[in-house]
Structures are given as C-alpha cells and as structure tokens.
Amino acid sequence: MMRNLMFRLDAEKSHHIGLSGLNMMEMTGLSSLLYKKQKASPVRVMGLTFPNAVGLAAGLDKNGDYIEAMSALGFGFVEIGTVTPRPQPGNPTPRLFRLPEAQGIINRMGFNNLGVDHLIQQVKVAKTRSLIGINIGKNVDTPVENAVDDYLIGLNKVYLHADYVTINISSPNTPGLRTLQFGDSLDALLKALKQEQEKLAKEHGRYVPMAVKVAPDLNEDEVKQLADSFSRHKVDAVIATNTTMSREGVEGLKHADEAGGLSGAPVLAKSTEVVRQFRVALPDDMPIIAAGGIMSGNDAVEKLNAGASLVQVYSGLIYHGPALIRDIIQSIEKRN
Numbered sequence: 209m210m211r212n213l214m215f216r217l218d219a220e221k222s223h224h225i226g227l228s229g230l231n232m233m234e235m236t237g238l239s240s241l242l243y244k245k246q247k248a249s250p251v252r253v254m255g256l257t258f259p260n261a262v263g264l265a266a267g268l269d270k271n272g273d274y275i276e277a278m279s280a281l282g283f284g285f286v287e288i289g290t291v292t293p294r295p296q297p298g299n300p301t302p303r304l305f306r307l308p309e310a311q312g313i314i315n316r317m318g319f320n321n322l323g324v325d326h327l328i329q330q331v332k333v334a335k336t337r338s339l340i341g342i343n344i345g346k347n348v349d350t351p352v353e354n355a356v357d358d359y360l361i362g363l364n365k366v367y368l369h370a371d372y373v374t375i376n377i378s379s380p381n382t383p384g385l386r387t388l389q390f391g392d393s394l395d396a397l398l399k400a401l402k403q404e405q406e407k408l409a410k411e412h413g414r415y416v417p418m419a420v421k422v423a424p425d426l427n428e429d430e431v432k433q434l435a436d437s438f439s440r441h442k443v444d445a446v447i448a449t450n451t452t453m454s455r456e457g458v459e460g461l462k463h464a465d466e467a468g469g470l471s472g473a474p475v476l477a478k479s480t481e482v483v484r485q486f487r488v489a490l491p492d493d494m495p496i497i498a499a500g501g502i503m504s505g506n507d508a509v510e511k512l513n514a515g516a517s518l519v520q521v522y523s524g525l526i527y528h529g530p531a532l533i534r535d536i537i538q539s540i541e542k543r544n
Contacts, residue, residue, distance in 0.1 A: 219304040219313070223526070227269070230277040248284070248537050249544055253495045253517045254417035254444045256371055258339055260284035262508070262536045265499045265520035266343035266374065266421075270321045272330030279338040281530045282537070286336070287520065288327065289343030290376045293361040295323035296347055299381065305463035306526075307472070311503055312458055313523045315451065316468030318381045319345050324365045331369045339371040343421070345379065352384040352393075356400045363401060367408045367416055375401060378423040378450040380469045386423060389434060398441035417444035422486075424449035424479045424500060431482065435489035447497045447520070448486055449479040472523035476501025480514050487515025503528060505539025512543065 217225070248260035263285040264278050272288045279286055298320025305314045321327070324344070331340060344362030346355045359375060366373055377388040377397070388397055401418065409415040420443050422434060438446060451469025458464040458474050479500025486496055498516035502508050503524045511519050524532050 218302065219306050220301060223268070223304070227274050227277070230281070231274055233277070233280075245282075246534060246537060247541060249541065251284070251518060253497075254372055254419070255415070256339060256417070258284045258518060259337065260537050261512075261518045261540055262533055263287060263338075263341070263497070263518060263520040264525070265522040266290055266341070266376070267315075267317070268522050268525070272327040272334070275330065275334040275336050275338075275340065279336040282533045283338050285339040285341060285371070285518070287341035287343055287374060288331075289321070289374070290319050290345040290379065291321050291324045291327045291342065291362065291366075292319055292345050292347045293324055293358050293365075294347050295326070296320065296349075303468070305466050305468075307458050307461050307463055307470075307474075308527075309461055310458045310472065310474050311523070311527050312461075312470055312472035312474045313526065314463060314466045314468045314470050316381045316466070318348060319379065324362055328365060328369050340369075341372045341374055341419070342366040342370040343374040343376050345376045345382065346385065348382055352387060355385075355388060356397050359397065359401060360404055363404055363418075364408065367405075368412060368414075370416055372417045372419060372444070374419045374421050374447060376421050376450075378421050380423070380451060380453050389422065389426075390430070391433075394434070394437050395441070398437060398443065402441050402443075419443070419445035419447050419497065421447040421450055422482070424452045424475055424482050425454065426482055426485075428485055431485040432489050435486060438494065439491055443494065445495045445497055446486055446490065447499060448483045448516075449475070449500045451475065452478055454478065471500070472527070473501050473503050476503070476507060476510075480510055483511060483516050484514040502536070503532070505535040505537075508536040509539050509543050512540065 299318035346358035498511035499520035
C-alpha cells in the first residue's frame with residue numbers, strides 16, 4: 209500500500225521522502241524491522257573485504273546523506289555520488305520518470321549534487337558497517353577537454369575518505385561525457401588519474417583502488433578497446449553498467465520517449481552481455497562489479513555467472529524494497 213501511495217507522487221519527491229523515512233528509521237533504531245542479519249560470505253575484491261557481494265549503486269545517495277540508513281538495510285557496500293568538485297543543480301525538473309509496467313526508470317538528473325566538500329563531511333560523521341565507494345564526475349560547465357582537472361580534484365578530495373573511488377565517464381546526462389570512454393581522451397584521463405592515485409598512495413601510505421563505470425551501449429569492438437585501455441593503465445575494477453540510451457522493451461509506454469538514461473529491468477540483458485564480453489576481454493585478475501537491471505536474486509546470480517564478482521542495485525530497490533537485498537544474498541549463498 210505504501211509503495212502504491214509513493215508511486216502516485218512525483219518520482220523525485222517520493223525518492224526523497226523514502227530516503228528521509230529510512231534515515232528516520234535508522235536514527236530511531238527501527239531499521240532492524242527492515243533488515244534481519246543473515247548468513248553471507250565475505251568477498252575479497254580490489255584488495256578489500258566486502259561483508260557481502262551486494263552493493264547500492266551510485267545515484268540514489270548523491271551527497272552521502274543516507275550512508276548509515278543504506279548500510280542498515282544490509283548492503284555490503286554503499287556507493288555514493290556522483291559528486292562533482294563544485295555544487296550544481298542538475299537539469300530542470302521533472303527529470304526522473306518511472307515506467308512501472310516495465311519496472312524501468314528514466315532519469316536525466318544531470319549530476320545534481322551539493323559538491324564534494326559536503327559529501328566528505330557526511331562521510332566523516334557516518335558510522336557504517338559497509339564499505340563506501342565514492343563516485344566522481346565532472347561539472348557540467350567544465351569543458352570536456354578539461355575534464356581531467358575535475359576528476360583529479362575529485363580524486364584528491366575523496367581519496368582518504370573512500371574505500372574505493374569510481375570514475376564515472378558513462379552518464380548520458382552530461383553533454384560529451386561519454387566521449388571520454390574512447391581513444392586518446394580515455395588514455396589521457398586514465399594516465400593522469402593513475403599517476404595521481406600512485407602519488408596519493410605514497411603520500412598517505414594507503415592504496416585506494418579505482419574503478420571505472422562504463423555504459424551498456426557498447427559494441428564488442430568498443431568493449432575490447434576499453435578493456436585494452438583498462439589493462440594498460442592498471443585500473444582496479446570495471447563497473448558495468450550505467451543506464452542505456454536504448455528504449456528497447458519500453459516502446460509505447462508512458463514516459464518512454466523522455467530524454468535520459470533508462471535503468472531497471474529493461475537494461476538487464478544488455479548490461480549482462482556487456483559484463484560477459486568484458487570478462488572475456490579483461491585480465492582474469494581485474495574484477496567486474498555488475499549493475500543494471502537486477503530485480504531478483506536470480507538476476508544477480510546471472511551477473512555473477514557472466515563474470516562479475518560483486519553486484520549493485522538501484523532501480524530494483526525502488527521497485528522491490530529492502531527485501532531484494534535479502535533475496536540476492538540468499539541466492540548468492542545457494543550458488544556458492
């Protein structure tokens with residue numbers, strides 16, 4: 209009943225109400241009503257030990273305001289962001305649309321966030337059992353040719369506060385961003401970030417791994433090119449995938465023609481195929497974190513069978529609630 213009420217509200221407003229409610233439950237000790245501790249096998253990835261293989265994908269908690277509430281739901285890791293060096297409002301509203309008949313979501317948020325300094329303060333005060341990933345991007349008014357500067361600022365600022373850092377070069381809602389996935393632009397970005405990562409590791413005596421998040425809208429040759437770049441620059445992990453520009457499977461539905469990236473069940477097959485192709489193209493020791501369309505424990509197992517080591521959910525949490533996390537953990541335990 210509560211879900212039906214929430215789905216009658218504007219999508220972005222209902223997301224904020226839901227997150228605020230989870231925060232309140234966590235603060236008052238009621239979050240245990242939503243999460244019952246269960247057997248889960250830890251997973252060693254990127255030199256880190258994840259309490260379980262299920263994480264929150266970036267985009268739901270953009271500013272790190274709900275870290276403890278998300279952790280209390282049973283996630284093994286929580287990825288916050290995407291955050292940019294400076295605050296920015298994102299695209300005009302409405303910019304978030306549900307397609308309930310297909311269990312899909314279209315968003316054109318545009319990296320709306322309060323800036324990296326706010327996020328860092330939130331991480332500093334958070335008490336969490338989960339590992340924290342911080343997803344960084346560029347400001348919309350930073351020219352693409354200067355994007356590396358924004359990523360270097362982000363990496364420097366979040367380095368000491370993250371268990372791992374994700375480089376987001378695959379959102380379809382920041383003009384020109386996806387061009388950073390290819391050719392000389394990608395090589396220049398990865399070279400600069402890897403040098404900075406190594407410098408920061410020496411300065412602080414702590415190596416913080418770096419993942420790169422890719423789009424699902426890649427052909428096999430593009431996957432091979434990306435895998436070659438990731439291998440040469442010794443990226444620590446690949447997150448596959450972000451949202452799709454395709455509308456396959458949602459044609460004719462209300463909101464299907466809205467601009468933005470499509471997530472949820474309609475992207476499952478496309479995203480899983482990209483995971484499968486990357487697993488073949490990447491070195492065996494480079495892990496894949498799979499996101500995209502996971503609506504059940506079986507979907508998560510499908511991602512692991514395709515070659516992923518960890519999984520992340522976002523749209524599935526919106527449609528199925530915290531019970532999805534339990535379902536995935538149980539399905540993975542049965543698989544193991």
